[in-house]
Amino acid sequence: MPTMPERETAGLRARVDFDIVSENIDEGAKVLDVGCGDGTLLGHLVSNKRVKARGIEIDEENVLSCVNKGLSVLQGDIDEGLNEHYKDNSFDYVIALRTVQVVLNPKESIDEMLRIGKKAIISFPNFAHFRVRFGLLFKGRMPKNRLLPYDWYDTPNIHVLTIRDFIRFCNENGITIEKHFYLASLERRRTFLARIWPNFFAYFGLFLISRS
Amino acid sequence: MEKNDTSPGERYTPVTETRFYTFGDAKNPFVLTSGKTLFPITIAYETYGDPKNKHRAILVLHALTGDAHAAGYTREETEKAREEGREPKPGWWHTMIGPGKPIDTDTFFVICSNVLGGCRGTTGPSSIDPASGRPYGSLFPAITLRDMVNAQARLMDFLGIEKIFCIIGGSMGGIQALEWAISRPDRVRSVIPIACTVRHSAQNIAFYEVGRHAITSDLGYDGGDYYESEGPHRGLAMARMMAHITYMSEKSLQERFARRLQIHEASPEDEDFPQFQVNSYLMHQGSSFVDRFDANSYIVITRALDYYDISADFEDDLSQAFSGVDAEFLVISFSSDWHYPSRDSKTIVNALRANDIDVTYSDISTDWGHDSFLIKEVIDGKLGPLVHSFLNNLDRELADANHA
Numbered sequence: 001m002p003t004m005p006e007r008e009t010a011g012l013r014a015r016v017d018f019d020i021v022s023e024n025i026d027e028g029a030k031v032l033d034v035g036c037g038d039g040t041l042l043g044h045l046v047s048n049k050r051v052k053a054r055g056i057e058i059d060e061e062n063v064l065s066c067v068n069k070g071l072s073v074l075q076g077d078i079d080e081g082l083n084e085h086y087k088d089n090s091f092d093y094v095i096a097l098r099t100v101q102v103v104l105n106p107k108e109s110i111d112e113m114l115r116i117g118k119k120a121i122i123s124f125p126n127f128a129h130f131r132v133r134f135g136l137l138f139k140g141r142m143p144k145n146r147l148l149p150y151d152w153y154d155t156p157n158i159h160v161l162t163i164r165d166f167i168r169f170c171n172e173n174g175i176t177i178e179k180h181f182y183l184a185s186l187e188r189r190r191t192f193l194a195r196i197w198p199n200f201f202a203y204f205g206l207f208l209i210s211r212s
Numbered sequence: 213m214e215k216n217d218t219s220p221g222e223r224y225t226p227v228t229e230t231r232f233y234t235f236g237d238a239k240n241p242f243v244l245t246s247g248k249t250l251f252p253i254t255i256a257y258e259t260y261g262d263p264k265n266k267h268r269a270i271l272v273l274h275a276l277t278g279d280a281h282a283a284g285y286t287r288e289e290t291e292k293a294r295e296e297g298r299e300p301k302p303g304w305w306h307t308m309i310g311p312g313k314p315i316d317t318d319t320f321f322v323i324c325s326n327v328l329g330g331c332r333g334t335t336g337p338s339s340i341d342p343a344s345g346r347p348y349g350s351l352f353p354a355i356t357l358r359d360m361v362n363a364q365a366r367l368m369d370f371l372g373i374e375k376i377f378c379i380i381g382g383s384m385g386g387i388q389a390l391e392w393a394i395s396r397p398d399r400v401r402s403v404i405p406i407a408c409t410v411r412h413s414a415q416n417i418a419f420y421e422v423g424r425h426a427i428t429s430d431l432g433y434d435g436g437d438y439y440e441s442e443g444p445h446r447g448l449a450m451a452r453m454m455a456h457i458t459y460m461s462e463k464s465l466q467e468r469f470a471r472r473l474q475i476h477e478a479s480p481e482d483e484d485f486p487q488f489q490v491n492s493y494l495m496h497q498g499s500s501f502v503d504r505f506d507a508n509s510y511i512v513i514t515r516a517l518d519y520y521d522i523s524a525d526f527e528d529d530l531s532q533a534f535s536g537v538d539a540e541f542l543v544i545s546f547s548s549d550w551h552y553p554s555r556d557s558k559t560i561v562n563a564l565r566a567n568d569i570d571v572t573y574s575d576i577s578t579d580w581g582h583d584s585f586l587i588k589e590v591i592d593g594k595l596g597p598l599v600h601s602f603l604n605n606l607d608r609e610l611a612d613a614n615h616a
Contacts, residue, residue, distance in 0.1 A: 085562040
């Protein structure tokens with residue numbers, strides 16, 4: 001599986017979604033960040049929320065960055081990382097930011113996250129954003145922009161989804177959406193348009209979910 | 213981090229000295245796991261750094277054929293090198309241990325000792341049996357990895373080190389580090405097992421059995437009591453040559469030697485079958501090994517490895533074995549290691565996290581195979597920074613905890 005290029009992990013992740021995650025987890029919680037990158041979010045959560053942090057990350061250099069930050073991280077593939085070795089409800093939160101769309105078996109992964117975690121926080125790029133829709137409709141090309149900077153042949157996004165798809169998935173699988181956040185960009189928390197018509201105007205969906 | 217240097221003349225650990233600690237007598241013998249007793253026991257060890265940092269002690273455990281001389285230069289070697297007009301050879305982990313190096317002797321007090329059963333100063337089959345005044349030879353009892361760790365623990369007692377800041381080792385050293393963590397959880401603050409396993413696979417046993425067979429079928433072996441003659445040199449060299457292949461990856465052998473021939477040393481019989489470079493490399497590995505290693509030690513230690521199973525006392529349940537462990541772990545494997553493959557380390561990691569133990573795992577991508585932890589390029593590039601970061605963060609945490 002290709003790893004996230006620098007521009008995505010470093011540039012975009014250190015923004016609003018980190019703050020939202022930080023605001024929505026309890027002080028001192030036990031947290032697993034799946035696909036934790038260079039550990040920026042976990043480091044943030046450790047200093048702001050004193051969480052007990054764990055991470056899983058596929059890239060060797062990122063693992064070293066995490067060790068530099070004093071984080072406990074396992075180098076491994078998410079598709080083999082969340083196995084039976086974690087007991088049920090081992091974590092208060094399992095976080096997977098911009099990760100579900102790159103795994104081999106998203107349903108399996110989400111089920112596992114909700115088994116080993118009491119709650120999960122999941123975010124993903126919304127492929128029904130109007131720019132994506134218009135790009136496909138008028139240009140006839142797969143989406144490529146600042147937030148989805150890949151070509152069709154090198155994208156790690158193998159299971160693309162929309163906000164509506166995810167809500168439907170939760171309903172069909174007995175998953176409760178406790179909170180949702182629709183982000184028009186990663187710099188701005190909320191915009192009017194993204195709130196009234198998220199599946200059209202939100203670039204990202206971020207959900208706090210639990211098993212019903 | 214500062215780049216490591218191995219060249220003398222620049223910054224290096226000063227001349228080191230191997231010391232000896234002897235304990236055990238007829239009244240208070242060292243009791244082996246088997247119930248047999250052994251006395252006296254001498255342990256060869258070296259220390260690096262300032263003893264005032266004893267509260268930050270790092271115990272370095274060597275691999276199958278290593279010794280207590282982990283870093284710096286011995287006086288004998290320095291003098292010999294000067295006489296022969298060459299650079300002196302430093303200890304086996306000189307790139308890792310020293311001032312400003314990944315295991316920083318400016319911060320930590322570092323100890324390395326030769327294992328029980330070895331032949332580099334610690335009591336082993338080639339040591340004198342006080343009962344007969346002759347080397348133990350065939351009379352040396354079977355020992356286990358736990359016995360080796362028990363002997364190391366006695367050394368730690370002697371040095372006045374109760375809680376060990378970190379235990380680090382590659383290969384057999386890594387397995388012993390795990391044994392330390394499960395048998396003495398109260399004494400271990402952190403563990404860095406590198407390229408190791410929890411038990412030998414059938415393939416591991418098979419390779420070592422062929423090695424032992426090469427030794428015992430050498431006519432010079434003489435049932436193990438060969439100390440007054442030349443000894444099973446051919447068998448021991450053969451055992452080493454074969455084992456060495458398993459420590460290297462196919463790719464590194466290929467890149468280093470391919471099918472190149474050793475043409476400059478052509479002799480009449482070489483005309484039909486000129487020597488491959490890989491042959492002469494292995495021959496050199498074998499013959500230089502014979503000069504520094506005892507065949508009985510090789511048998512005793514490889515047997516201890518073969519019979520060791522970390523979960524043997526825990527109904528074969530690995531996560532049960534780690535259930536009492538109270539240490540932080542940095543587990544490291546090498547992608548091209550086929551002696552103890554990465555999946556063996558993953559097994560350790562999974563058992564640790566099933567017990568909710570703080571563990572970081574990195575599978576270092578390298579072509580150097582099992583022996584990667586000894587390779588300067590790997591240490592400078594990846595292994596060193598990982599170990600350095602882990603140790604220093606832990607040290608900071610500990611300092612913060614003490615202040616709080």
